[in-house]
Every structure is written in C-alpha cells, then in structure tokens.
Amino acid sequence: MTAPTAPPELVQLLTPEGERVEHPDYDIDLTAEEIRSLYRDLVLVRRVDLEAVALQRQGELGLWASLLGQEAAQVGSGRALTDADMAFPTYREHGVAWCRGVDPLHLLGLFRGVNHGGWDPYEHNFHLYTIVIGSQTLHSVGYAMGIQRDGAEAATIVYFGDGATSQGDVNEAFIWASVFNAPVVFFCQNNQWAISEPLEKQSKIPLYKRASGFGFPGIRVDGNDVFACLAVTRAALRNAREGNGPTLVEAFTYRMGAHTTSDDPTRYRVADELEAWKLKDPIERVKAYLFKNQLADQEFFDKIDAEADQLGKDLRARCLALPDPEPGAMFDHVYAEPHALLAEEREQFTTYLAGFEGAQ
Amino acid sequence: MTTLTLAKALNEGLRAAMDADSKVLVMGEDVGKLGGVFRVTDGLQKDFGEDRVIDTPLAESGIIGTAIGLALRGYRPVCEIQFDGFVFPAADQIITQLAKMPLRSLGKIKLPVVVRIPFGGGIGAVEHHSESPEAYFTHTAGLRVVACSNPVDAYTMIQDAVRCDDPVVFFEPKRRYWDKADVEFGAPGLPLDRARVVREGDDVTLVAYGPMVKTCLEAAAAAEEDGRSIGVVDLRSLNPLDMPVVREAVERTGRCVVVHEAPIFSGLGGEIAARVTEQCFYRLEAPVLRVGGFSTPYPPSRLEDHYLPDLDRILEAVDRVFGY
Numbered sequence: 001m002t003a004p005t006a007p008p009e010l011v012q013l014l015t016p017e018g019e020r021v022e023h024p025d026y027d028i029d030l031t032a033e034e035i036r037s038l039y040r041d042l043v044l045v046r047r048v049d050l051e052a053v054a055l056q057r058q059g060e061l062g063l064w065a066s067l068l069g070q071e072a073a074q075v076g077s078g079r080a081l082t083d084a085d086m087a088f089p090t091y092r093e094h095g096v097a098w099c100r101g102v103d104p105l106h107l108l109g110l111f112r113g114v115n116h117g118g119w120d121p122y123e124h125n126f127h128l129y130t131i132v133i134g135s136q137t138l139h140s141v142g143y144a145m146g147i148q149r150d151g152a153e154a155a156t157i158v159y160f161g162d163g164a165t166s167q168g169d170v171n172e173a174f175i176w177a178s179v180f181n182a183p184v185v186f187f188c189q190n191n192q193w194a195i196s197e198p199l200e201k202q203s204k205i206p207l208y209k210r211a212s213g214f215g216f217p218g219i220r221v222d223g224n225d226v227f228a229c230l231a232v233t234r235a236a237l238r239n240a241r242e243g244n245g246p247t248l249v250e251a252f253t254y255r256m257g258a259h260t261t262s263d264d265p266t267r268y269r270v271a272d273e274l275e276a277w278k279l280k281d282p283i284e285r286v287k288a289y290l291f292k293n294q295l296a297d298q299e300f301f302d303k304i305d306a307e308a309d310q311l312g313k314d315l316r317a318r319c320l321a322l323p324d325p326e327p328g329a330m331f332d333h334v335y336a337e338p339h340a341l342l343a344e345e346r347e348q349f350t351t352y353l354a355g356f357e358g359a360q
Numbered sequence: 361m362t363t364l365t366l367a368k369a370l371n372e373g374l375r376a377a378m379d380a381d382s383k384v385l386v387m388g389e390d391v392g393k394l395g396g397v398f399r400v401t402d403g404l405q406k407d408f409g410e411d412r413v414i415d416t417p418l419a420e421s422g423i424i425g426t427a428i429g430l431a432l433r434g435y436r437p438v439c440e441i442q443f444d445g446f447v448f449p450a451a452d453q454i455i456t457q458l459a460k461m462p463l464r465s466l467g468k469i470k471l472p473v474v475v476r477i478p479f480g481g482g483i484g485a486v487e488h489h490s491e492s493p494e495a496y497f498t499h500t501a502g503l504r505v506v507a508c509s510n511p512v513d514a515y516t517m518i519q520d521a522v523r524c525d526d527p528v529v530f531f532e533p534k535r536r537y538w539d540k541a542d543v544e545f546g547a548p549g550l551p552l553d554r555a556r557v558v559r560e561g562d563d564v565t566l567v568a569y570g571p572m573v574k575t576c577l578e579a580a581a582a583a584e585e586d587g588r589s590i591g592v593v594d595l596r597s598l599n600p601l602d603m604p605v606v607r608e609a610v611e612r613t614g615r616c617v618v619v620h621e622a623p624i625f626s627g628l629g630g631e632i633a634a635r636v637t638e639q640c641f642y643r644l645e646a647p648v649l650r651v652g653g654f655s656t657p658y659p660p661s662r663l664e665d666h667y668l669p670d671l672d673r674i675l676e677a678v679d680r681v682f683g684y
Contacts, residue, residue: 116464119468120468121432121468121469127432128464137425138422138453139457141429142426143432144429145426145433146433146434168419169422176416176419176426179417332466333465333466333467334463334501336526340553340603342501
C-alpha cells in the first residue's frame with residue numbers, strides 16, 4: 001500500500017509548508033483579517049470534533065463521525081457560500097455546519113439519540129444530515145431546479161465522499177444537474193477511504209474526471225488547503241449562480257480518524273500513510289503562513305486556543321444537559337396533518353403509560 | 361356534469377390543481393408532449409409550460425429525489441411512476457427520505473409530494489406492468505397511501521392529494537382508466553382519508569379498493585339474484601384506514617370478505633382482517649376471509665385471469681363465509 005500522491009493537476013494555493021503559490025485559473029486575495037478568521041474556524045471546528053469524540057468515548061454520544069483532517073475542505077467550501085445558497089451535507093459536515101452558523105449542540109443531538117436531526121434547515125440554509133450515502137445529491141439538484149424556477153440568485157452545494165460516487169443516486173444527480181443545467185456544486189471530499197475500502201474499489205479514474213462524461217467541468221483541489229478550497233468553490237458557485245450549470249469539485253484530502261467511533265482503521269490501513277498525511281495538516285500550514293508573514297503573533301494563537309477550550313467545555317456541559325425526549329415525542333411530526341392511526345396509537349400508548357403512575 | 365374516463369378525470373383534477381397553485385409541478389417520464397403512457401397528463405405541458413410539466417431522465421430514484429428537493433424549495437411536485445413494477449428503484453427515496461424527512465426535521469420540513477402509480481393487472485401486459493405494491497408503502501410510517509376506484513373520486517382525490525402537506529402515494533387502477541362516469545367540475549369530494557360505502561348490504565360486507573371495487577359491485581349484483589344482500593366498502597385511503605366506516609358496515613352484516621389483487625400473504629387484507637376481528641369480534645358470525653393474488657410473482661398475462669380475483673372467486677368466498 002503506497003500513500004496516495006497528489007497529481008500535478010491539483011489546485012493548490014498554500015503548500016503544506018505554508019508557502020503561498022499561484023495558480024493561473026484560481027487566485028484569491030484575502031486580507032490578514034480574513035486569513036485569521038479562517039484559521040479560527042479551522043481550530044474551533046477541530047475542537048468541536050475532538051470534544052465530540054471524547055463525549056462518545058465517555059458514553060455520552062452513541063456514535064460520532066469525526067472530520068479530523070477535512071477541516072480545510074469544509075471551512076473553505078463553507079465560507080464560499082452566500083446566505084442565499086443552500087448546503088446539503090452528509091453526516092460528517094460539522095465544519096460546514098459551523099460556517100453556516102448551526103449550533104454544534106444540534107449536531108450532538110442526533111449522535112446522542114435525542115432526535116434524528118432537529119435543526120431548522122431553513123434558518124441557516126443548511127439541510128439536515130443525510131445518513132444513507134448519496135441520497136442528498138438528488139435533493140440538492142431538485143432544490144437547485146427550484147432556484148431556477150424562482151429566478152433567484154443562489155446555488156446549492158452538496159457534500160459527499162469518494163464512496164458515494166459509486167451510488168446510483170449520485171450518478172442520477174449528475175445527469176439531472178447536467179440536462180437541466182441546475183445551479184449546483186457537487187463537492188466530493190475524497191478522503192481516500194469509504195470505511196475500509198480504498199479509492200481503488202470505487203474508481204479506476206480520478207474522481208473529478210467523472211464530470212466530463214456527464215457534460216460539466218470537474219476540478220481537483222488540495223482539500224487540505226483552505227485557500228484553494230475557498231477559491232475553487234467560490235468560482236464554482238458563482239458559475240452556477242450565473243446560469244452556467246454544475247461543477248464537480250474533488251477535494252483531495254484524508255480521513256485522519258476512524259470512519260466513525262465504531263470503526264477500527266488499524267485493520268485495513270498502514271500507519272505510514274497516516275504519517276505522510278500528518279505533514280499536510282490543514283491547520284499547520286495556515287499557522288505557518290500567518291507566522292512567516294507576521295500576520296499573527298503568539299498572543300493571537302493563544303487567544304484562539306483559549307476560545308477553543310471554552311467552546312469545548314461549554315459544548316460538553318450543554319450536551320450533558322440535553323434532556324431525553326418524552327416518550328410521546330415519537331408520535332410528533334410523523335405527519336403534518338391529522339392521522340387517525342397515529343392518533344389512536346398515541347392515545348393507547350398514553351393510557352398504557354398512565355397505568356404505571358403511582359406504581360412502585 | 362361531464363362524462364369523463366378515469367384517466368381524463370385525473371387529467372382534469374391535475375389541471376385544476378395546477379390552476380389553483382402555481383407551485384404545483386408535474387414530473388415524470390414521458391409526461392410532457394406524449395401526455396404520459398396513459399395520457400393522464402395530456403395537454404398539461406402545452407398549457408403550463410416545460411418548467412411546470414417536466415419530462416425527466418429515465419431514473420425513478422432521480423424523479424423522487426429531485427421532487428423532494430423541489431418540495432424543500434416550496435414546490436408541490438406530482439410525480440408519475442410509469443408502471444407499478446418500476447417504482448422500486450425509487451423505493452429508497454420514498455421510504456428512507458420522503459417518508460422520514462419531515463420527522464427528522466421535527467416538523468420544520470413539509471414534503472407535499474404526490475407519487476402517482478398506475479397499479480394492478482388485467483390489461484394483458486408484460487412482466488412488471490401489472491403489480492400491486494401498495495402494502496410496501498402502507499407499511500411505511502410517514503406516507504399516506506390512497507387508491508381511487510372511479511372517475512368521480514379520481515377527480516377530487518388527486519386535487520386533495522396535491523393540497524395535502526404530507527407525502528401521498530396515489531394508486532390509480534390502470535385497467536379502470538377507460539371507465540366512464542359523470543363528473544362535476546369544482547365539486548368537493550369526500551375527504552382523502554375517508555372510506556365510502558358504495559353499496560349497502562345486510563348479509564356480508566366486501567371491503568375493497570382500486571380496481572376491485574367494480575369487481576365487488578358486480579359480484580354483489582350477481583348475488584342479489586340469488587337472494588343475498590352484499591354491501592361493498594371502497595376504502596379509498598389505505599393508510600390511514602377509515603375503520604369507523606368499515607366497522608359499521610361489518611357490524612351490520614356480521615360477515616366480512618376483503619378483496620385485493622395483491623398477494624394475500626402479508627397483504628393489506630391481513631391488517632383489515634385483524635382490525636375487524638378486534639373491533640367487531642362479538643358481532644362476527646364467521647372469520648374474516650380474504651380474496652387476493654397468490655404467493656407467486658404476477659403471472660404471464662395468459663394466466664392473469666386465473667390469478668386475479670374475479671366475480672366467481674369473490675362469490676366462492678362469500679359462500680364460504682356463510683359456511684361457518
């Protein structure tokens with residue numbers, strides 16, 4: 001097993017060493033404040049993720065899907081969105097959720113088992129997590145067709161992984177988006193592993209090249225480079241909003257952690273691979289760039305670290321305080337309109353429970 | 361009053377729904393210029409344009425998945441699945457996403473999507489064109505499932521389904537598409553979740569829906585000549601069931617036979633039999649019997665007359681229910 005290497009067509013604007021490089025098609029002009037803000041996002045998102053992993057290990061969450069290593073792909077693309085754009089995540093887009101303004105506590109609710117989602121998708125234009133692989137790609141294309149019919153200045157972005165590209169729904173979504181010229185950005189985080197299956201089990205060609213067969217452009221970007229992810233996604237979204245149709249962005253990255261907290265990656269991948277990707281860490285390169293260019297001092301980094309610790313602490317406390325739902329809550333929201341069968345079952349169950357009142 | 365076929369009544373109902381609400385869309389395979397293989401959407405694209413009557417790529421999961429996305433954006437898509445046996449590629453989007461997403465959002469999301477499915481046999485078709493998959497969907501919480509049996513109901517039920525804020529799987533009895541009746545435009549119908557007693561009877565109650573309602577009425581007419589008074593209930597709604605109407609009809613007769621084309625085993629008839637037994641136990645003169653398809657895949661069309669419940673199979677069950 002050799003470590004995957006990035007081919008030359010990869011769009012990169014910031015090297016793993018923190019050197020700024022140019023790209024003929026994608027450039028980005030960020031102020032020092034914007035770069036510091038991206039750095040803050042990356043650190044805080046990683047901290048939320050680490051806290052959630054710890055909460056799972058302590059039995060407070062049933063499961064967690066860690067984003068470790070994919071912070072730049074998520075923050076870069078997430079920060080490219082306008083308020084009017086709509087994002088459709090998988091179950092790992094905690095970084096995108098952060099950029100959209102979703103309280104991380106809402107993400108924990110699902111993994112703690114107090115609900116199946118529960119945040120308002122319209123409040124932050126961030127759809128619910130979708131667990132079945134690839135289904136949300138079709139939802140995003142349908143939503144984009146709605147944007148077209150409304151004549152609105154907006155686009156959708158839909159997240160999925162390398163494994164999802166084998167799903168029929170994803171391929172159908174590519175076709176639909178292409179023939180209807182829908183304003184959608186397909187953002188594939190190729191983190192090299194679909195649980196235990198390496199990319200070779202999903203594709204014989206680089207994933208971004210799939211797009212050409214469907215009739216729209218595909219671009220591979222360094223998924224650990226937040227500048228490049230921001231620049232490429234921004235351009236793809238603008239293109240979509242301007243009526244030029246879909247783009248497939250393949251963010252070439254690596255899942256540093258397990259698939260979920262239930263997974264054991266030591267059974268299927270070698271430690272060398274992990275070590276190689278550690279050198280491409282998405283946060284360290286931004287930190288190096290800020291340092292080298294004297295855009296931030298130690299005081300700034302200490303302040304962000306302290307904010308991250310406080311965020312983690314606060315999140316932990318609020319997670320532990322999440323109440324279990326009332327038993328009758330399972331009957332809520334199954335239907336929008338009155339439903340005789342559900343009403344009957346709810347009443348029977350309520351009566352049954354009431355029979356225990358006062359019992360020892 | 362206008363005399364319409366069931367297919368035309370659906371067409372007029374869709375037209376009225378699209379006139380009433382600009383967010384209503386029609387989408388599916390061949391629904392545009394062709395007007396659908398059964399012409400249910402005939403002329404709609406010409407009058408409402410390609411943005412509202414959408415000829416889709418040939419992918420059923422894509423039809424339902426994109427309809428969900430359109431509904432998330434505030435539209436009310438009416439999807440046509442061309443034939444019953446073609447719905448299964450879309451089963452994941454219907455069962456896993458359409459049915460469950462509103463609950464997942466704790467009510468923030470409403471998905472007013474209608475999935476129209478022509479169902480049932482009797483037209484001499486090839487494999488996958490004659491099935492009755494309703495039980496797969498009645499088993500799925502979050503979906504409403506209905507079946508129309510005649511032009512008058514077809515006209516109002518499709519409009520009510522479009523207006524409903526829940527996802528509705530709408531079964532159309534394809535062998536009855538050409539049946540005619542007088543339909544009054546603009547007239548309201550029975551609510552979508554209500555059953556109707558279509559024939560009063562004193563001796564036995566037949567419970568049916570979709571294409572079997574007409575067959576049951578024919579059986580009841582034939583039995584009348586033999587001096588038996590048979591009542592017929594058209595369920596209309598398969599989930600939820602309108603049990604008060606079924607119960608009243610069965611309590612009047614003390615005997616109940618459920619009739620559907622779908623296989624008897626694990627079919628809707630079993631659910632109805634159980635509920636009738638629970639609710640009417642002391643009034644029943646005999647166990648609830650079921651007439652339906654066999655535990656075989658739908659047979660080649662040269663055999664379908666043997667597979668499908670007909671007047672004789674229903675009357676044979678009526679005889680048996682009197683044998684207790």
